Amino acid sequence: MSRPEYFRVAYEINPWMRISHQPNLKKSARQWQELLKVLTRDAKVKVSLVPPVTSCPDLVFTANAGFISGREILASRFRYAERRKEEPHFRRWFNRQGYRVRNIPQGIFFEGEGDLLCHGGQLFLGYRFRSESKVHRVISAWLHERVLPLELVDKRFYHLDTCFLPLNANTLLYYPGAFDAYARRVIQSFAPNPVAVTEKEAVKFVLNGVVAGKTLVTNEGFSTKTKRMIRSQGFRLIELDLSEFHKSGGSAKCLTLYAPARRCDR
Amino acid sequence: MVSETVEVKGHIIDSLVLPKILDTILAVPSARFDIEDVRIGRKKSDTSYARLTISAPSRSVLDKLLLKIEQMGAQPTQIREVKLARAPKDGVFPERFYSTTNLPTSVYFRKAWRPVLHIEMDCAIRVEKATGRASTVPMSDAKKGDLIVAGQSGIRVTPLERERNREVFQFMASSVSSEKPKVRLIHALAEEMHQIKAGGGKILFVAGPAVVHTGAIPYFVDLVERGYVDVLFGGNGLATHDAESAILGTSLGVDLKSGKSTQSSHDHHMRIINRMRRLGGLRQAVQKGVLKSGLMYSCMQRGVRVVLVGSVRDDGPLPDVITDMLEAQNEMRRALAGVELAVMIASTLHSIATGNMLPATVRTVCVDINPAVVTKLSDRGTFQNVGLVTDSESFLRELARQIRNFPSFGRRPASKR
Numbered sequence: 001m002s003r004p005e006y007f008r009v010a011y012e013i014n015p016w017m018r019i020s021h022q023p024n025l026k027k028s029a030r031q032w033q034e035l036l037k038v039l040t041r042d043a044k045v046k047v048s049l050v051p052p053v054t055s056c057p058d059l060v061f062t063a064n065a066g067f068i069s070g071r072e073i074l075a076s077r078f079r080y081a082e083r084r085k086e087e088p089h090f091r092r093w094f095n096r097q098g099y100r101v102r103n104i105p106q107g108i109f110f111e112g113e114g115d116l117l118c119h120g121g122q123l124f125l126g127y128r129f130r131s132e133s134k135v136h137r138v139i140s141a142w143l144h145e146r147v148l149p150l151e152l153v154d155k156r157f158y159h160l161d162t163c164f165l166p167l168n169a170n171t172l173l174y175y176p177g178a179f180d181a182y183a184r185r186v187i188q189s190f191a192p193n194p195v196a197v198t199e200k201e202a203v204k205f206v207l208n209g210v211v212a213g214k215t216l217v218t219n220e221g222f223s224t225k226t227k228r229m230i231r232s233q234g235f236r237l238i239e240l241d242l243s244e245f246h247k248s249g250g251s252a253k254c255l256t257l258y259a260p261a262r263r264c265d266r
Numbered sequence: 267m268v269s270e271t272v273e274v275k276g277h278i279i280d281s282l283v284l285p286k287i288l289d290t291i292l293a294v295p296s297a298r299f300d301i302e303d304v305r306i307g308r309k310k311s312d313t314s315y316a317r318l319t320i321s322a323p324s325r326s327v328l329d330k331l332l333l334k335i336e337q338m339g340a341q342p343t344q345i346r347e348v349k350l351a352r353a354p355k356d357g358v359f360p361e362r363f364y365s366t367t368n369l370p371t372s373v374y375f376r377k378a379w380r381p382v383l384h385i386e387m388d389c390a391i392r393v394e395k396a397t398g399r400a401s402t403v404p405m406s407d408a409k410k411g412d413l414i415v416a417g418q419s420g421i422r423v424t425p426l427e428r429e430r431n432r433e434v435f436q437f438m439a440s441s442v443s444s445e446k447p448k449v450r451l452i453h454a455l456a457e458e459m460h461q462i463k464a465g466g467g468k469i470l471f472v473a474g475p476a477v478v479h480t481g482a483i484p485y486f487v488d489l490v491e492r493g494y495v496d497v498l499f500g501g502n503g504l505a506t507h508d509a510e511s512a513i514l515g516t517s518l519g520v521d522l523k524s525g526k527s528t529q530s531s532h533d534h535h536m537r538i539i540n541r542m543r544r545l546g547g548l549r550q551a552v553q554k555g556v557l558k559s560g561l562m563y564s565c566m567q568r569g570v571r572v573v574l575v576g577s578v579r580d581d582g583p584l585p586d587v588i589t590d591m592l593e594a595q596n597e598m599r600r601a602l603a604g605v606e607l608a609v610m611i612a613s614t615l616h617s618i619a620t621g622n623m624l625p626a627t628v629r630t631v632c633v634d635i636n637p638a639v640v641t642k643l644s645d646r647g648t649f650q651n652v653g654l655v656t657d658s659e660s661f662l663r664e665l666a667r668q669i670r671n672f673p674s675f676g677r678r679p680a681s682k683r
Contacts, residue, residue, distance in 0.1 A: 012465070020464040107379055133283065133339035137276040137313065146310050148281040149339065182282040190280070 001256055002050040004032045004060045009248055011082045014129075014158050016249035028244035032060070035217065035252060038238050043212035048259070050093050056086045061250045062257040063161060065090040066112040069143055069260075072100045076112040079130045102142060110135040113257055114159035116147075119166035122190050123147040126160025148190060150183035156203065161253045165207040167216065171195060171233055173226070175202035197226055205242075208251035219243075219251045268328050269321040271302070272340040276313050279306060284316055287335045297322040297331055317343070325418060333423065348373040348420030350393055353412040359405060362416040363390045366402050367423055368626040373400050374420035385625035386599070391415040404599075406592050448656055449664060455631060455652075456668035459494055459607065463675050467606035468496035472620050473658075474613030475503035476635075478517045480659035483508060483561050485666035490564040493675030497571045497601050498561075499616055502583040505548060505562050505574050510538045512560030539582035547585040571601050575616065599623060607631070612658040614639050621651075633661045 007028050009017050039045045053059055064083070066075040073094050078084045094101050104110050115131035116139065117124050123140075127133040127149050136147040150160065154177055157163040163178035164187075172191040176184050177199055187194050197207065204221025216230060220239040230237050242251045278284040291299045303317040320335075322328035332342070351360035368387040372379040375398055382391050383401040392403040393413045400415075408414065415421065459469055477486060489495050507517045515522060519531035542551055551557040552566050565572050575594040576587040588594040602623060608630045610617035617632060621643050624630065632643045633654045640653035654661065 018461075018465055020461075020466070106377060127339075128337060133337065134276070134341065136281075136339070140276060140311070140313060144311050146277050146280065148277055149283060150281070151286075151338070182286045186281055 001032075001036060001047055002060050002062050003052050004028050004245075005052040006054050006057050007060050007245075007248070008057045010057045011080075013080045013082055014249040015155050016247065018247070021247055023244040023247045031240065031242050031244055032255065034240055035242065035255060038217055038240065039210065039212065039256070042236075042238060043210070043215040043217060045212045047256075048097070050090065053086075053089050056083075056089060058083055058248065058250075059086050059089065060245070061114075061248075061254040062090075063254045064112045064114040064159075065257050066094070066101075067116045067139070068099070068113075068258065071098065072102055072142075074102045074104065074110070074112075074139065074142060076110050077104045077108065078111060079109045104135060104138060108132050108135050108138070110138075111159060114161050114254065117160055117164055117166060119164075119172050119191055120169045124160065124164065124187075124190075125149045126152050126164065128152050129155060129158035148186055150186060151180040152178055152183075153180045154178045158249070159254070162205060162208050162249075162251075163202060165209055165211075165218075165253075167211060167230065167233060167235065173197055173207055173230075175199065175207060178202070195226070195229060198223065201226060205246055205251035208253040210252050210256050217252050219246065267321045267323060268325050269319050270328060270332060271317060271319045271343045272332070272335065273343055274316045274318075274338075274340045276339065277307075278316065278339070279314050283339055284314070287318075287338050287340055290334055290338070291320055291331060294322070294327065294331055296327060329418065329423075336422075346374065346419035347377075348375050348393070348415050349417045350413040351416040353408045353410055353414055355410045357406050357408055359390045359408055360414050360416055364415045364417065364421060365389075366391060368622075368624065369423050370625070370627065372422045373415055374422070375400065379422060384599075385627075386623050388622060391421075404595065406595075448654065448661075451652070451654065452661065452664045453668050455609075456665060456672060458629075459669065460672040462606045463494060465606075468604045469494055470497040470499065470602070470605045470608040470620070471495050472499040472608065472610040472613050472616050473504055474500070474611065474616070475507045475517075476612035477658050477662070478504065478507035478511055478561075479520070480612075480657060481517075481522050482659040482662040483511060485659075485662040486561050487559075487564045488666040489662070489669060490561065490568055490570060491674075492669055493568070494669055495565070495568075495570050497573070497605060498565055499573050499575070499598060499601075499620055500613070501574060501616055502576055502580040502587045504613075505584055505586060506535050506539055506542075506582070508561045509542065509548065509551070509557055510535050512557055512563060513538060513541075536581060539584060542584050542586075543582060549586070573597050573601050575619075577615065595619075595623075602628075609633070610643070611661065614642070617643055633658060 007023060009019055009022055012019060036047060040047055050062060064076055066073040075091055091101050109132050111130040115126040123145055125136045125147050128151050133149045136149045140147045157178035163175040165173040167173060170192045172194045174187060174194055176196050201221055201223055205219045206221045209216050209218030214234055215236045217238045219242045227237060245251055274284055274287060291297050299318045299320045301318050305315040307314045322331060353359060366387055366389045368385060370385060371382040373382060373391060375393055380398050380400045386402045389402040389404050391400055393400045395413060462469060511517045511522055514534050516531050516534050519534050520527045542548060545551045545554060548562050549566060552563055557563050574587045576583050576589040588597060605628060608620060608624060608628060611633045621630060630651045632640045632651060633656060634640050635657050637655045640655055
């Protein structure tokens with residue numbers, strides 16, 4: 001994770017961002033602190049912090065730094081120049097932590113865990129708004145795994161992690177409206193139990209949640225029905241107010257990058 | 267028929283990427299494909315491969331299709347660098363120059379896609395060899411020896427997505443009709459204008475003299491005073507009749523209060539032009555206290571950037587009117603920087619000229635009593651256009667009324683433009 005010291009809306013690269021609608025610095029610091037506390041204390045997650053950088057307000061959204069497998073990270077290449085400034089900072093940090101940093105071939109965009117998620121041993125890649133479909137081959141060649149590209153069609157859900165939440169090996173929460181018809185079919189054939197949430201829930205970024213063991217940490221906004229379903233799977237649901245980060249188009253998941261202890265821990 | 271060979275690689279079977287690409291081609295009735303090679307992986311982690319040749323009756327149909335399937339992961343078998351040719355002399359493009367659209371465009375130069383700056387249709391793309399910077403260049407600005415993009419290869423045009431958060435443009439598609447709920451639409455427009463201003467964007471108005479003839483100036487002035495007009499394009503007629511109504515109370519000789527035309531007033535506009543020419547222009551008339559109200563007066567007081575462009579039928583014209591067309595085009599281009607919304611009212615030629623200069627990402631609203639004008643603007647390739655067939659006075663009256671529900675914006679810092 002990375003402290004939101006310089007967090008602000010400095011440009012508009014997704015429909016949630018409005019320069020005129022700035023996050024409150026104190027409030028965002030408080031919300032972020034609460035997320036950190038819940039993750040470390042309640043979900044028992046070990047968190048490492050990437051130092052914030054003045055010129056990179058979106059560095060807080062560490063999920064977009066890359067995708068980690070074991071001691072290797074496939075580093076992102078951001079679609080927008082505004083965020084490309086973050087790349088060298090992440091690269092340097094991961095290098096120092098002893099990671100082997102792998103690069104994407106020239107001219108292809110990839111935004112890390114924001115668009116690449118694992119569910120039931122299967123990798124899914126969201127593409128079109130940020131990452132590109134063809135990057136799936138790079139990932140596949142690296143991990144020797146099948147990667148299924150899913151086309152995103154709703155700009156509000158520009159990253160896969162805003163509309164696709166693998167809860168455990170069986171259950172996936174997703175918002176069907178964010179995907180094209182082919183992607184919906186792929187999800188239905190490859191996810192054992194896909195559970196659709198409503199648009200009303202999805203726009204609250206409830207699917208941008210962090211799963212740690214049997215704990216799900218997410219922005220508040222799930223319907224009673226979905227909450228009941230989540231709890232019936234044996235999950236503890238911790239709902240937080242992450243409204244200040246929503247102004248930038250991000251939430252709990254975007255604020256964290258998963259570094260599995262072992263390669264197979266996904 | 268033109269054709270191109272593309273490759274698709276990866277997990278293209280399970281992910282339905284290949285079926286999707288084939289469906290996309292089949293959806294274009296005139297296009298067809300031949301599968302030249304397919305290799306399907308056996309194990310889960312194996313990748314598959316397909317090579318297809320796609321044919322279409324024209325280059326534009328093929329390019330559009332290629333663009334769509336490229337997003338899905340298909341790639342032309344050879345990635346082609348953009349071709350460049352030197353401009354043979356000043357103001358002339360090389361013979362096979364690529365003519366631009368108003369959509370976001372990139373060129374593949376020295377192994378990287380480079381976004382083209384200052385998007386404008388009907389221009390060429392100039393590439394600077396040293397920096398790789400690509401930008402549009404109008405024909406008249408080309409300099410001998412400039413490197414200009416030629417042919418079709420290595421060019422990528424990105425179609426616009428329909429944005430969901432822009433309510434007014436979602437509410438009304440670009441069809442032109444007089445049968446639309448105008449008050450609701452104008453309300454959505456007012457909201458859009460407020461959002462743009464709040465976000466630091468600029469709003470452009472293009473207006474014809476009918477705005478004066480119909481008596482809409484007070485409402486227009488209200489919008490200016492509230493800070494919702496940053497740039498104004500018009501012609502000799504707009505400024506002349508505005509000054510005429512401000513000083514003499516008539517527009518083309520018709521009394522704006524009584525609606526009557528008097529025998530002695532048919533020459534009012536000529537007298538106004540003559541007076542302005544004597545004073546040196548509108549700004550001087552404001553400074554000397556001759557022009558004390560009206561649209562031009564308010565614009566000058568508020569620091570609105572006004573560009574008046576002449577035409578062959580003009581009387582006078584006013585000294586403020588630019589009569590050199592190339593200079594006028596460049597002045598308009600400069601004024602368009604930062605504009606996010608263009609509202610065009612009762613003006614045909616200036617609207618079309620403006621529409622042609624705008625990138626497709628700028629939203630436009632075209633208001634005219636004549637449906638043909640609205641249609642014509644939509645046909646000129648100006649996307650994201652909302653057309654409204656209505657009288658300019660009733661439009662501006664309603665817009666001014668709606669905008670009062672939103673906060674005003676302060677005077678822009680004085681600039682010496």
